[in-house]
Amino acid sequence: xxxFEYRDGVLxxxxxxxxxxxxxxxTPAYVYSSATLExxxxxxxxxxxxxxxxxxxxxxxxxxxxxxATLAAxxxxxxxxxxxxxxxxxxxxxxxxxxxxxxxxxxxxxLAFALKAGVYQINVESIAEMEMLSAVAASLNAQAPLAxxxxxxxxxxxxxxxxxxxxxxxFGVSAELALSLYxxxxxxxxxxxxxxxxxxxxxxxxxxxxxxxxxxxxxxxEKLRSDGLPIERLDLGGGLGVPYFNEPDPPSPAEYAAMINxxxxxxxxxxxxEPGRMIAxxxxxxxxxxxxxxxxxxxxxxxxxxxxxxxxxAMYEAFHDIKPVRETSAPQAAVDVVGPICETGDIFARNRTxxxxxxxxxxxxxxxxxxxxxxxxxxxxxxxIAEVLVRGDRFxxxxxxxxxxxxxxxxxxxxxx
Ligand code: LLP
Numbered sequence: 165x166x167x168f169e170y171r172d173g174v175l176x177x178x179x180x181x182x183x184x185x186x187x188x189x190x191t192p193a194y195v196y197s198s199a200t201l202e203x204x205x206x207x208x209x210x211x212x213x214x215x216x217x218x219x220x221x222x223x224x225x226x227x228x229x230x231x232x233a234t235l236a237a238x239x240x241x242x243x244x245x246x247x248x249x250x251x252x253x254x255x256x257x258x259x260x261x262x263x264x265x266x267x268x269x270x271x272x273x274x275l276a277f278a279l280k281a282g283v284y285q286i287n288v289e290s291i292a293e294m295e296m297l298s299a300v301a302a303s304l305n306a307q308a309p310l311a312x313x314x315x316x317x318x319x320x321x322x323x324x325x326x327x328x329x330x331x332x333x334x335f336g337v338s339a340e341l342a343l344s345l346y347x348x349x350x351x352x353x354x355x356x357x358x359x360x361x362x363x364x365x366x367x368x369x370x371x372x373x374x375x376x377x378x379x380x381x382x383x384x385x386e387k388l389r390s391d392g393l394p395i396e397r398l399d400l401g402g403g404l405g406v407p408y409f410n411e412p413d414p415p416s417p418a419e420y421a422a423m424i425n426x427x428x429x430x431x432x433x434x435x436x437x438e439p440g441r442m443i444a445x446x447x448x449x450x451x452x453x454x455x456x457x458x459x460x461x462x463x464x465x466x467x468x469x470x471x472x473x474x475x476x477x478a479m480y481e482a483f484h485d486i487k488p489v490r491e492t493s494a495p496q497a498a499v500d501v502v503g504p505i506c507e508t509g510d511i512f513a514r515n516r517t518x519x520x521x522x523x524x525x526x527x528x529x530x531x532x533x534x535x536x537x538x539x540x541x542x543x544x545x546x547x548x549i550a551e552v553l554v555r556g557d558r559f560x561x562x563x564x565x566x567x568x569x570x571x572x573x574x575x576x577x578x579x580x581x
Contacts, residue, residue: 166446167197168530173491175528179557182451182489186526189552189561191453192469194537195528196226196562198234198555200447205238208439211421215428218284218436220264222402223249225440225534226448230553230562232256235443241284243402243438247274250281260284264399264436266313266361268293268334275300279308285436287313287361287399289336294345294355301354310349311361311399312342316380320373321365322405323480336362339384343391350393357393359433360384363401366441369414371423374403378427385433395433400424402438406445408531409485417442441534448533450474451489454525455504463499465521470503471510472543474529474536478509486512488519489526496520505544537563542571 167178174181177197185195209219220241223232227249232242233256241262242253253263260282268289270278275297278286288294288310301308315336337345342360349357364377381398388395405414415423428435452469476482486501497520501513512529521527540549548566552559 166200168200168449168528170491175487175489175491177449177554177559180554180559182449182528183526185552185554185559186451186453186489188559189550190565191451191526192467192473193451193550193552193561194448194532195451195552195554195559196228196231196444196448196533198553200533201231201234201443202238204443204447205235205240208417208421208437208442209239211417212424212435212437214425215435218262218264218434220262220284220436220438221443222438222440223253224538226444226536227252227538228551228553228562229256230551230560231444232258234553241436243440247277250278250283254281264438266363266438270296272296272300275308276304279304279306284309285358285361285397285399286310288345288349289313291337291341291345294349298349298352298354307354307356309356309358311359311397312337312345312349312357313361313363314339314342314381314384316362316364316377318364318373318377318380320368320370320377321403322367322369323482325480339380342384343387346388346393346395347391357395359395359397359399360388361399361401361436363403363438366403367405367414368403369405369411371415371419374420375423375427378424382427382431385431397434397436398428399436399438402440402442404439404442406441406531406534408483411483443534445531445534448531448536450484450529450532450536452527452529454521454523454527456523457521460500462515463497465499465501465518467501467503467512467527469512469529469549470505470544470546471507472505472541472546473503473549474512474532475539475541476532476535477512478507479539484512484532485530486516486518487528487530488521489528492519494520542566542568545571 220243236257245267313336349355458464551563
C-alpha cells in the first residue's frame with residue numbers, strides 16, 4: 165500500500181503532482197510520502213501491539229532527518245550502524261533510549277559516543293568488540309547495555325550481497341560463543357547483558373528462514389535462563405521484503421506478526437525489531453527526466469538519473485518499476501533505460517516494456533525510498549541528489565542538492581601540485 169497514484173492522468177505523491185515537484189525541485193530527486201511512511205510504521209507496530217515491541221527503524225535504509233522525524237513522531241526508535249546514524253536519529257527526535265547501535269566495525273570513539281548518549285542497547289558482534297566495549301565503559305565508569313548478535317547459520321534474503329545470517333558472513337557469533345560471551349558479560353561490572361540479537365538478511369520473501377532463526381533464538385534464551393543468566397530482550401532484526409512489482413508479494417506484517425506470536429508464545433521477553441525497507445521502500449520514488457533517446461534497433465532512453473543516484477540495479481540486479489509521470493494510452497514498446505554515467509553498468513532496465521517517453525518527459529522509479537538516497541554519491545562530479553517530503557497537499561525540499569561548487573570548496577590544491 166502506498167500513496168503514489170495517477171490523478172487526472174498525472175502521477176501524484178499524496179495530493180501533490182510529481183510534475184509540480186520536478187518543476188520546483190528539479191530532477192533527479194527522491195520524493196517521499198509521509199502518509200506511506202506513517203502507515204507502514206503503524207501497521208507493523210499494531211500487528212505486534214500485544215507485545216509492546218520496540219520498532220527501531222533501520223536508519224541505513226533512509227537517513228534523511230525529515231523521514232526519521234516523521235517516524236520518531238509516531239514513537240519509532242532507530243537502529244543505527246555508525247556514530248553518524250546515532251547523531252541523525254538524535255537530531256530527528258528519537259530518544260536515546262530507543263536507539264540500538266549495531267554493526268561489526270564500531271570504533272572505541274563510537275562506542276564511547278553511544279554510551280554517553282545513553283542508547284538502549286549496543287549489539288556486540290565479536291569477542292574483540294566486547295573486550296573493547298568493556299574497556300570503553302570502564303574508562304567512562306559506565307555499564308554498557310548490550311545484546312550479543314548471534315549468527316544462527318540460516319541465510320536468507322533477496323540477493324547474495326544482502327544475506328547476513330549464513331555462517332560464512334562477517335556478522336554475529338556462533339550460538340556456542342554467544343552463550344559463553346553472555347556469561348562473561350554478566351560477570352563484568354562494566355557490561356550489562358540484556359539480550360540476544362539476530363538479523364539474517366534483507367528483502368526476505370519467505371517466513372520459513374525467519375521462523376527457523378527465531379525458534380533458534382528462543383532456544384538460546386531458554387538455555388541462558390536455565391543456566392541462571394537473566395535475559396530480558398530479544399532483538400529480531402529487520403529483513404521483511406517489499407513488493408518490487410515483478411515478484412510475488414512478500415508476507416504481510418500481519419503474517420509476520422502471527423509467526424512471531426507463534427514462535428514466542430508463552431515466552432516473557434521484550435522484543436525489538438529493526439525494519440528498514442518494509443517502512444521506507446514503497447514510501448519513496450526517484451523522479452527523473454528523459455534527456456534523449458538513442459535510436460538503436462531497441463531504443464535506449466537516457467535519463468538524468470544515474471547509478472550514482474540509485475545504485476540498486478547495478479549492485480544487486482534489482483528491479484524497479486518505471487512509471488511515466490504523465491499517463492498515456494499509447495502502445496508500449498521495449499526499451500533499455502540507462503543513466504548518464506560513464507559505466508556500462510549504468511543501466512536501470514534492459515528490454516523493459518514501457519509507455520512511450522520522449523526527451524523532457526518525467527519518469528518515476530518506484531519503491532526507491534529504501535537504500536536509494538542513502539547510497540547515492542557524486543560520482544562523475546555530479547550534484548548529490550535532492551530529497552523531497554510530501555504531506556497531503558504540501559511538500560518541502562528536505563535535502564537540497566549538494567552542488568559541485570560546494571563539493572569543490574572542501575578541496576585544496578597544494579602549492580606544490
Ligand atoms: N538490522 C540489521 C542488523 C541490518 O543489517 C539491516 C540491513 C537491517 C536491520 C534492515 O534490514 P531491512 O529491514 O531493510 O531489510 N542496500 C541493500 C540492503 C542492505 C541491507 C543491510 N542490512 C539493498 O539496497 O537492497
